[in-house]
Amino acid sequence: MKHKVIFWAAASVLAVLAACNKPSGLEPQISISAKDPVEAPATEYSYSFKLTATVDWEIRGLDEDEKSWLEVSPVSGASSSSPQTVTVDIKANTSAAERSATFEFYGSGLSAPLTIVQAGTTETEIYSVSFLDGQGGFTVEDKDKPAAIDEIWKHDPKYGMVATAYKSDTQENLASESWLVSPVIDLTSESAAYLSFKHAVNFFKDASVLPDEAAVWAREENGTWERLEGVYYPPTMSWTFMDSGSLDLGAYVGRKMQFAFVYSSTAEKAGTWEIQEVSVTRNDTGLPEELTPDTPGLWLELPALDDAGSGLCFISHDMPLGGKDVRNYSYCYSTGDRLALWVAYPLNDGLRGNGGRSDEWSLDPKMPRKYQPILYRSYTDRDENDENIYNRGHQIPSADRLDAEANLKTFYFTNSAPQSGSFNSGVWADLENMVRDWSSDMDTLYVVTGVDIAGATEVAHDNEGNEVTVPTGFYKALLGYDKDASFGAETGGYIGIAFYFEHRDYSGGSSAVMEQSMSIDALEDMLGYDFFANLPAKIGEDGAAAVESAVDSWWN
Template identity: 25%
Template sequence: MKPTGKLLLVLCAAAIFASCKKDAVTTPVNEQITRKATSELTTTLSETFESGTKTAYASASVTLGSGSWTLNDALIGNLSTDLKNGTQSARIRNTGTLNMNFDATGGATTITISHGVFGSDGSSTWQLWISTNSGSSYTQVGSTVTSSATSLSTATFTVAVTGSYRLSIRKISGGTNRINIDDITVTTGTGTGGGGGTTGDNSNLLMGNPSNATTSVVLVTNYLMDKTYYTSSYNSTRGTPNWVSWHINSSDIGSTARQDDFRADVTLPSGWYEVGSTSYSGSGFDRGHNCPSGDRTASVAANSATFLMDNMIPQAPVNNQQTWANMENYIRTLVTAGNEVYVVMGSYGTGGTGSSGAANTIDGGHVTVPSNIWKVVVVIPDGNGDLARVTTSTRVIAVNTPNINTTNSDWKTYRTSVDAIESATGYDILSALPTSVQSVVEATVDNQ
C-alpha cells in the first residue's frame, strides 16, 4: 500500500527527529530547544497517482486523486519497470508535461516530488513551475533536477505561496529517455528558531534552497546537510560545499572563544571521502570557513560546528584573512546595530592561487580549489515575519572575489549583483522571495 500524505509527513518528522538526536551528543539540550526550528505543517496537495487511468502518451486530461491533470507526452504507468510507491506513477518522455487543471488552495511552503528513471533508460532533466494566477503564467521553482537513479529519489522545493496555485512538471532534456514522477506533496506552515530545513523566521533556508539540494545520497554533488547552525549543499566530488546558508541575529554573537577544532565530518554517507583536519597542510591555502566561526559565538557547540571540514574551502590566505575577514566583521556590525541578516556563501570554478602558487586540487586530488568565492547577504531590521518584510528596497549585498592571494583588502571592491552570481553558478539564490521582489533586489549592486 502506498503511504498517504499524512503518513509521509510522520515519516519525515521521524527522520528529522533522528537527525536532531544525532546532533545531541555535542549540543546541550536547552540549546537544542531554543535553536531547533518548530513547525506546524498542513498538507495542501497530495497526488500519489494511485487513481486514474491513462495508457497512451497523447495529450489528454485525466482525473487523479487530487483533481484533473493534463498529461502531455505522458501516461500513468503500472509496469514492473515503472518506479513507483504502490501500483502506479506518472511516466514522461521527450519534453512531456504534467499540468494541474485546477487551483489548489491553502498556500505552499515546501513541495516534494519523487522521481527516477524508467527501466534502463538514461538520465533526463526536468523542472517544476508554479502559477499563482490560475495558469495564466508560470514561474520556475528552484533549479533544474536531474533524474538518473534507478530508484525513487526525492526533490524538495521551497516556495512562499499564500493563496491558490497550480503546478507544472516539465521534462526538458533526455529525448526519448523516460522518467517516473510519483508522490507529489505540498505543505505549508510556519516555524520559529534557527533550524536548517524549515522555512520559518530565522531558519537557515528561509530565502530558499539555491541548488534544490536534497538529502538523497545519490546526489553526490548536491547533498543537503543540516548542521543546525547552518545548512549546506555538499559536493562530495569536490570535497567542499557548493554553498552554505545561515541566519545571524544578536543572540548568535556572544563571548565563546574560537574552538579551532578542525575535524572530518564522520556523519557523511558511507563510502564518501572525509576531508580531514590536515588535508590542506602544505598546500598554500587556508581552511577557509563558509559559515564563519565569528558568526557562531553564543556557545561552544555552535562555534565548534563551524570547524567541520565540510564547511571549508581551500582559500588563498590574503583572500581569507583580509578581504573576507573584513566583510564578515562588517556584517556582524550590522547585526549589533539592530539588524538580522540571512547569508548564503559559496564557491565555483576550478583553480586558485595560494601562498605556494596556483593549484587546481589539493589533498591528492580529493579537494578542488575554487576559482571564485561569493556571498549574498539580505539585511532587515530585527523583527518577525522576515520573508514578508523583504521588499524591493531591502538592502542585499552580493560579493564575488577571485580566489587569489592578491585580492584587495576592501571587500567592497568586489561588489556585484545576485543576478551575476546566479549567471555564473546556475543557482536560484533567493528563490523564496516573490518574483517581483527578486527581479529588483537581484539586479541591484549595493553601494552603501
C-alpha cells in the first residue's frame, strides 16, 4: 500500500511537470517565422519575428564575442499556445568584413536554429585628421633637439604640421631627430587598413635622403617601432603638396597601433617637412574595389558611348561653381591600357575660373587603384642622357580649370597620357593655348581631347613598373557655340573643327597646328568615333551634318 502511494505521488508530479511544460492538448513544437539566414546591413539594425513554442525554451549557442554585437530578447520563455515576439538587436559593423552568428531556440529536445549574417561596412575611413586645424592629438617626442631651437615640429594653420631644424636667424643647419606620434588607432575589428597623407618637402640635401630624413614608422601599441616602406615623395624640392600613396598597415590589423612621422637632419643640411591631411582607410586609399561607371548626361561634348567595349568605363567628375556642382570633365577609360581614350568637357572663361596650378598628382577616387597608372612622379623611362622620355601629359589641361578644387581634379592620374617632352611643350601646348583663346570669344567651346592607340607597340612605365600604352597620336575635336550666332548663323550658332597629330615633333607654332586641322567628319572617319552625338537633338540632323562636315573660316 505504501508503494502505491509513492507511485501515485510520483505520477502526480510528472503530470504537473508535463502540464507546466506544454499547454494541454498541444503537440510539442518550436518554430520561428524568421527567414534563415537573416541578412542585416552594416548599420545598427533591429529585427523582430514570431516564435511558436509549446514547450519552455531558451537561447543556446551564442559565444561572448557574438553577444558583444548581437542581443536577443527575450533569451528564454515559457510554453504558450500563442506566438511570442522575439527581437534581435544588432550593433553597427565598423569592419569591412562580414560577420555572422548562429544560435538556436531550444526546449524539450526540440530546436529551431537561426543564422544572422551582417554585411561589412562600406565606409572606408577608420581615422582622419587635418593638421590645418591643429595637432590632432599627436604628440611630439624629441630624440635629439638642439638647444638653439625651441621646437622642431610645430603647427601652422596654413601649412599643417611643419618640421625643420634650420635656424633661420643664424642660417644654421642643425642635427636633430623628432617624432610626431599618432594617438592609438584601434584596428582590432579591421581586416585591412592603409595610411595615407599629403606632404611637401623642401631644402633637404636631395631626394635620396628623404626615406631616412622624412620617414614613417609604426608599431603595435606599446610594441617595437618598425619603418613603413613605400612612401611617395615629391621628385624635387618644393612647397608643392603631393599624396604619399597608400602605406599598408596589414601587419597591425586585429590590434591597436600607432604610427609616427620621423624627421631628422644633419649639420650639413636641415630640410623642411610639411604634412597636412592624414587618414587611415579600410581599403587602398578609400578607392572602389571594382569599376562602377557613371551615367552620362545629354551633354553636347560627349561622343557616342553605345559602342564602348569590355574594359572601358565612363567616368564623370564635378566641380563647384556658383554655389552648386557642375560637370568638370568626363572620360572613357581603358583599364588594359591604363589610359583615358578621350576626355570631354565644356570650356569658357567662367568654367575656366581663376587661380593657379596645383601640381598635386593623385589617385582618381572613382577608379580602382589596380587600373590606374601610379604617377606621383613622372613615367620612369629614361633616355641615354638619363632624362625622362615621357611627360605626364594632361588631357584636360590644368590651365583649363584654374579654380582650386577643379584644378586638383585635372591632376588625377587617369587624366595623364605619356607624351614626349618636345611634343607636350611644343605643338600640343600651342594647340591648347589656341583652344583657350577661341573659348574666350564664344559662349561655350565643347572639347574632346583623346589618344590614338591604333598600332601602338610602345609602353611607358609608372612609378610601380606597370605598363601604360604610349599613344601613336593625339587629337582634339571642337564644337563652338555662340548664342548670338556671330558665327554659324545657318547652324544655330554652332561650328566645328578637329585636329590630329602623330606622336612626334612638329615645328612652326600656330601654323603647324592649323596644318593638322580637318573637319569633325574626317576625324571620325580616321578614328571610328561619333563625336558630339547629342548635337542632332539640338539643331537637327541636317544642321549637325553641316557643322561636322566643314571647317568654318572663323577658326582661321
